[in-house]
Every structure is written in structure tokens, then in C-alpha cells.
Amino acid sequence: MVVFINPGHAPNGNPDPGAVNDTTGLRECDVAKCVADNVEQYLNAAGVTTEQLQSDSLGDICRTANDSGADIFVSIHCNAVDAESANGTETWACAGSYRGSILADCIQKQIVEALGTTDRGVKIATPGVNGLYVLSNTAMPAVLVELAFISNVSDEQLLADDQDDFARAIARGITDYELVVGGEA
Numbered sequence: 001m002v003v004f005i006n007p008g009h010a011p012n013g014n015p016d017p018g019a020v021n022d023t024t025g026l027r028e029c030d031v032a033k034c035v036a037d038n039v040e041q042y043l044n045a046a047g048v049t050t051e052q053l054q055s056d057s058l059g060d061i062c063r064t065a066n067d068s069g070a071d072i073f074v075s076i077h078c079n080a081v082d083a084e085s086a087n088g089t090e091t092w093a094c095a096g097s098y099r100g101s102i103l104a105d106c107i108q109k110q111i112v113e114a115l116g117t118t119d120r121g122v123k124i125a126t127p128g129v130n131g132l133y134v135l136s137n138t139a140m141p142a143v144l145v146e147l148a149f150i151s152n153v154s155d156e157q158l159l160a161d162d163q164d165d166f167a168r169a170i171a172r173g174i175t176d177y178e179l180v181v182g183g184e185a
């Protein structure tokens, strides 16, 4: 199995760091990159081949992923809203992608269990309604993981301190998925 990993937003935050915590300055682009690097290490150690691209161009990301022949696509992000109380983990899959939903479910379960974050569940992105570009324009089962809320005090601490735990949980979710779908993946 080949896994394509996409840490959200631009490398080194230039020009787009994604969401930034007002108080601590923690940046989504840096959290996503660190978690993605660690996911790669865990997967490679488990014998799973990985590719990674962080880019400000969603078109480049999808083209590169599709050209790579990867079996699954995992985009890593942090959530943020104005309401500081909002917290928890959610994982998005594209409407109509049965395998994408299975992959989202496997990753969601592992993160919530490992980190103790609020389980906001698997969400379905419907193109033309609430579609997500990287889910609509990739050819393989694809998910977008919102690790936790960078705008929430306790979630922000997890995102700052427990990046390795997030990574291990995502890697476990991916290997769980491989078991569920069997050798076909």
C-alpha cells in the first residue's frame, strides 16, 4: 500500500500558515507538517510506502497525488472557529466514497481513543454543497483529518505537545483500514 500524505497549507507558512492560535502563535501549517513527518516514520517502520507534499496549490497536491499511484490520500489539518469553546476531532470523507468513509472511521477512532479528544465524528463532504477540493479531486479513497481545534485552549495544548501521539494514531488508523479492506488496497 502506498499512502500519500498532505500536511495542510503552505510550507513554513509562506504564504498561508492556515489557522494560528491568537495567544501562543501555534500555526496549523507547522503542526500538520510535524504530524505528517511522524506519520511517515510510523508507516515506513510498518512497511508502508509513503509520499508527502505540502503546498499552497491544491491543484498541484491533487495532480501529484493522482500521478503517484497512491492507494489512499490523507490530508492533515487543524480546526479553528471564533467560538473558543469549540473542540474535538473530526475526519472528512467525500460523498460516495465507501472506502474513504471506512478510512475516515478508522483514523477518527484511533485519534479520539489515543488523545481523548471530543468525538465530532466522520463528516461527509458533498461536492457542490460542502465539498473539499482535495477530496473531490483525488482519484483514490481520500480523507481530511481535522486533528483538533487550534482555537481551543485544551486542544491547542494537545496540538502543541502531543504531535507524536496524533501521528501514531493516524498511522494506526491507516493500518486498521488496510486490515478492513484486506489485500485489495
Ligand SMILES: [Zn+2]
Binding pocket: 008, 009, 018, 019, 028, 077, 078
Ligand atoms: Zn487547514
